[in-house]
Amino acid sequence: MFDKMKNILDLLKAVDLEQLQKISQKIDLGQVLNAVSKMDDNQLKGAMKLLTATSKKKELPPINGDFYHIEEKLSTADKIRQLKVRDFMEKEISPIVNNYWLRDEFPFEIIEKFAALNICGYTYDGYGCAGGSSLMEGVIAAEIARVDASIATFFGVQSGLAMGSIYICGSDEQKQEWLPRMQQMKVIGAFGLTEPEVGSGAAGGLTCTCKKTESGWVLNGQKKWIGNSTFSDITIIWARDLDDGQVKGFIVRKENPGFAVEKIKGKMALRIVQNGLITLTDCVVPESDRLQHANSFKDTAKVLQMTRAGVAWMAVGCARGAYENALDYTRKREQFGKPIASFQLIQNHLVEMLSNLTAMQTLVYRLSEMQDNGDLKDEHASLAKVFCSLRTRDIVSKAREVMGGNGILLEYNVARFLADAEAIYSYEGTKEINSLIVGRSITGFSAFV
Incomplete structure (x- = not known):
């Protein structure tokens, strides 16, 4: 009996006088005390925990997108x-x-x-x-x-x-x-492969040409979407040889006569990247600036295979940034008197985002292991690009969703991730092209036109 009375007194002490006055205006304190007196020790301890918990700041787990500790x-x-x-x-x-x-x-x-x-x-x-x-x-x-x-x-x-x-x-x-x-x-440096009318078909359809003359190699044509090209010192240009039909590579210096760059404006994604439209007009490049071991598109493809794995990792980073920003926001944003991170539907969205992110992380980790072991093939890099860029789209979309209207404001960062994910989805080979590379590997049939 003594312990029970002590628990009741402790419960009353948890509520100060000012609070009691406010409460008394809304409820009958006599009825409350009567109800409290009928509680057993466990019920009283539970009530005490409920009252005192509100006065303590809840310690939240750290925000970390590396859930599997990779x-x-x-x-x-x-x-x-x-x-x-x-x-x-x-x-x-x-x-x-x-x-x-x-x-x-x-x-x-x-x-x-x-x-x-x-x-x-x-x-x-x-x-x-x-x-x-x-x-x-x-x-x-x-x-x-x-x-x-x-x-x-x-x-x-x-x-x-x-x-x-x-x-x-x-x-x-x-x-x-x-x-x-x-x-x-x-x-x-910059890298000039894509053309105004040639993107996915670069392997066999480059319209930018090169021809060897007594004064050097003469390049003609255009390249589009070339990142860094508005301020790069050199640009790697890939062109089709008019004599043998093979793709060759050149180091073109910004001061080369016949080399001109126009900045591409009006982009909705990767706006910091300075993409250029390059025009080559009888641009003469000496033999010493021709890449000596680039004699066909197969050599170009070696570079693309190496960097495609990096794009998959980039997608992982973009997705992680969106997830961590969204998680931080939901723990701070309050509606109906509590953080929206405490709502079931928000938690469901966050867990779906984390699931996709974790799957992406484990995939690219294994991809890089294969690359370091010398086992990486085109289809391995392509599968990673397909999966990671696709899942990144899902993650940034849900990140914007849990942030409501604020999700479209730059100050919360997720709007930028949402837009930039669209560029990652398309460059270094579209989903469709990379899917066909994997499809050819697993079926034995090429579906390319």
């Missing part, structure tokens, strides 16, 4: 490098990214700071590059895209497509001339 597989050195990239993106890029995205401009002031990270050409051996793993290269791409997919695309063009073309298809002299300076971002 990052724990990284070595200590790689983990330090990952966190260094994350810190750079959160401190240097996050505060400025929405402003530049809205203005359709590139923040040139970040290039020198970006170079200091020493991550360009991460997997290449020599030329100032780290000679690191494809796994860590993927993690870097995801970390950058987690804050902004535009900056990740800029970096992917520089480190992957442009440097990769020279690393895979260039002569020793070309590698020595360009790669060390590109690694330090003292030379910015």
Whole structure:
């Protein structure tokens, strides 16, 4: 009996005098005390817990999109490098990214700071590059895209497509001339394959031509959607040889006569990326600037296979950024007197997002393992691109949904992820083309026209 009286007194102490006065205006305190007196010890303890819980700030779990702890597989050195990239993106890029995205401009002031990270050409051996793993290269791409997919695309063009073309298809002299300076971002590169009328059909339908003459190679035609090209120092141009019909690659310098770039405006996605329409008019390129080991589209495809895996990782980063921003928002946004993260339907959306994200992370982790082991084939990279870009679309859509009307405002970041996911979905091979590459592998039949 004594314990019960003590519990009742403790219960009353949990409510201060001012609260009692307010309560007495709404309910009959005599009836409440009568009801309390009839409670057993367990009921009283439950009531005490209910009253005191409201006065304590609930400690929430950390926001972390790596639900299966995949990052724990990284070595200590790689983990330090990952966190260094994350810190750079959160401190240097996050505060400025929405402003530049809205203005359709590139923040040139970040290039020198970006170079200091020493991550360009991460997997290449020599030329100032780290000679690191494809796994860590993927993690870097995801970390950058987690804050902004535009900056990740800029970096992917520089480190992957442009440097990769020279690393895979260039002569020793070309590698020595360009790669060390590109690694330090003292030379910015671009990659010109896509054309105004030729996207998915690049393997057999390039209209940009090249012809060998006494004065060098003469290039004519156009390239479209070429990232970095409005300010790049060099652009890798792929053209069809009029003499043998094979695709060849060239290092075209920005000062080359006959080389002109017009900025593409009015984009709804990746607005920080400066895409250009390149026009080549009797543009003469010396033999010394022809990629010496690029003699057919098969050589071009080697570069694309390597970078397609990076695009899958980029999709993972974009999806993770959207998920983590949405989760943070739902824990702070209140409706009906409590955070919307406590509602069943919101939690269902968040779990679906996390499920897709986790599946993507485990897929690209295995993909990079295969790449490091030398087992990667076109169909493996294509499957990752198909799945990850498709699931990213789902995740960013649900992220916008749980944020309601605020989901379309740049200040909450998810609107930018939502728009940028559309570009990731299409570039480096559309879903349909990559699906046909996988389909050919599993059926033995080619469905390409």
